Amino acid sequence: MAVSKWQIPDDDPQPKNDRYHIRVRGIHKTFGPHAVLRGIDLDVERGKINVIIGGSGQGKSVIMKHLMGLLKPDQGHIYCDGEDLVPLDEFALNRVRKKFGMLFQYAALFDSLTVEENIVFPLVEHGDPESGGMDARGKTLKRRFFSRAELSRIAQEQLDKLALPQVLLRKFPSELSGGQRKRVGLARALVMKPQILLYDEPTTGLDPVSTKNVDDMIRDVSREHAVTSVIISHDMASTFRIGDRISALYGGVIIESGSAEEIRRSRHKWLREFVETSGAVQMMPCDEKDLIVDEAI
Amino acid sequence: MWLLRLAAFLDRIWLPPLRLLRGVVEALGQHMLLLFSVFRWAVRPPFRLAVLLDAMVFIGFESLPIVLLISLFVGAVFALQLSSALRTFQAQAFTGATVGLALARELSPVFTSIVVAARAGAGMATELGSMRITEQIDALATMAVNPVQYLVVPRVLAGTIMVPLLAMLFNCVGILGAYVVAVGVQNVDRGVFIEKAQWLLDPNDITQGLVKSVVFGCVLTLIACQQGYHATGGAKGVGIATTRSVVGSFVTILVLDYFLTDLWLTASGKNG
Numbered sequence: 001m002a003v004s005k006w007q008i009p010d011d012d013p014q015p016k017n018d019r020y021h022i023r024v025r026g027i028h029k030t031f032g033p034h035a036v037l038r039g040i041d042l043d044v045e046r047g048k049i050n051v052i053i054g055g056s057g058q059g060k061s062v063i064m065k066h067l068m069g070l071l072k073p074d075q076g077h078i079y080c081d082g083e084d085l086v087p088l089d090e091f092a093l094n095r096v097r098k099k100f101g102m103l104f105q106y107a108a109l110f111d112s113l114t115v116e117e118n119i120v121f122p123l124v125e126h127g128d129p130e131s132g133g134m135d136a137r138g139k140t141l142k143r144r145f146f147s148r149a150e151l152s153r154i155a156q157e158q159l160d161k162l163a164l165p166q167v168l169l170r171k172f173p174s175e176l177s178g179g180q181r182k183r184v185g186l187a188r189a190l191v192m193k194p195q196i197l198l199y200d201e202p203t204t205g206l207d208p209v210s211t212k213n214v215d216d217m218i219r220d221v222s223r224e225h226a227v228t229s230v231i232i233s234h235d236m237a238s239t240f241r242i243g244d245r246i247s248a249l250y251g252g253v254i255i256e257s258g259s260a261e262e263i264r265r266s267r268h269k270w271l272r273e274f275v276e277t278s279g280a281v282q283m284m285p286c287d288e289k290d291l292i293v294d295e296a297i
Numbered sequence: 298m299w300l301l302r303l304a305a306f307l308d309r310i311w312l313p314p315l316r317l318l319r320g321v322v323e324a325l326g327q328h329m330l331l332l333f334s335v336f337r338w339a340v341r342p343p344f345r346l347a348v349l350l351d352a353m354v355f356i357g358f359e360s361l362p363i364v365l366l367i368s369l370f371v372g373a374v375f376a377l378q379l380s381s382a383l384r385t386f387q388a389q390a391f392t393g394a395t396v397g398l399a400l401a402r403e404l405s406p407v408f409t410s411i412v413v414a415a416r417a418g419a420g421m422a423t424e425l426g427s428m429r430i431t432e433q434i435d436a437l438a439t440m441a442v443n444p445v446q447y448l449v450v451p452r453v454l455a456g457t458i459m460v461p462l463l464a465m466l467f468n469c470v471g472i473l474g475a476y477v478v479a480v481g482v483q484n485v486d487r488g489v490f491i492e493k494a495q496w497l498l499d500p501n502d503i504t505q506g507l508v509k510s511v512v513f514g515c516v517l518t519l520i521a522c523q524q525g526y527h528a529t530g531g532a533k534g535v536g537i538a539t540t541r542s543v544v545g546s547f548v549t550i551l552v553l554d555y556f557l558t559d560l561w562l563t564a565s566g567k568n569g
Contacts, residue, residue, distance in 0.1 A: 065435070068438070070435055070438055090443065094441040094442075095441070097438070097439060097440070097441040098441050101439075104435070104436060105432070106431065108431060110428075110433055110436075111431075111433070121440065122441075122442075125441075125442050126441065188440075198439075
């Protein structure tokens, strides 16, 4: 291996784990002749903000799509609450996906639906997330679906929570600003009360003030809803501002993973340059001779 | 040395057709996989009636004006050409019968399908292609909504239901156009026009057109959905998907038409 991988601490190797919500082990993914992921090991801490950083084209979005089961790895395992997602078929994956919410880079709102219809779309499809399931005798309970008035009220509440004006409810996504789209996308992701929220480059294309607002929004959502957040980003200021755990992706592997302080102490030459070039974060000093120089890719 | 040159020469001759063949087989395989997926998801709840109705309105109702306009003029121009040609043999009386037969067996299913492929098929490919490149299809999957079940199944079902209905209307309006031209312009006797048409036309001919339009409706929506669903590469990719959808549908409809006609005639004992 020409790239020095982050070594998984063997404090708790079990897939089902109170501390880690998602555990990724040895994920490989190749597209044609191009090996994008070459043995990803990653732990996602429960209830924390986990950020994956890396340069463009390094495979951050590919990791994200694997976490949701949108892509299947060529080899390796992805455990969510101890359940391996890799062997699951589409029907079983749909059950697991209900634990997730995702905010896409450009929000991925449905163009043909209004803001209100976008927000309540998952509820229209799946009904009340707190209904259904099984009773004490193992009997499947009927899922409750909301009335039109209830859906409208829920959409209004979601907008209030994310400090968006009610006037947006009747608008279409094309009439919203970038920041508003992201907030509406987040409202849609939150409406099913997910346990895990994935963010695909949430601050890309936003001005500094909007970036800070989105950061605050992510932190508030993480605290208030007690969700596990996974963010992929190459915005260093944002990453070091909100990340509880940061993992760096380079050459198809995770080369470093830990708290912001641990990342600032990293000896990986590429990571130090990547972070420092942003101008937003200073790394801890390190002797030239101690630097780990990974193979250029 | 000459062996290498021969090999290079043979490569130049054989490789392009082989690549083309591989492309056709691959495309066929992808469409069959999508069709299989449509069958698989069509029988599973939830059944989204509202989405199906929306697709039926888009494919059927919104195609109605253009289908009716085209059918009127197709019938009219066929009557004009045929009455003029049949006049040579003093057989103008058969104008209605011949136009009716052509409409029922060939013109209605083929023209209707081509109109729907050009209008609704292109629209569907563009819509799904845009949804693909803006990650809306991925968003559906992340919300535990199967994109094939939500986007493709209603469209294929709507196409399979609405194209035959449009084809039957095409028949009616086409024969009306033929009647107006043959009786009003070409002075064919009204009674003879109707009598000969009734004499030559058979329920079997109508059924043939109906069966073809069911197949074409399913195929054209499947091609449009396949192209849009797998669009890549931004706005240009959406354009390519739309073009492929329209061209692919036209070619497939015409090729399938030949084989379905051959099969039908063989099955009904009228083939050679």
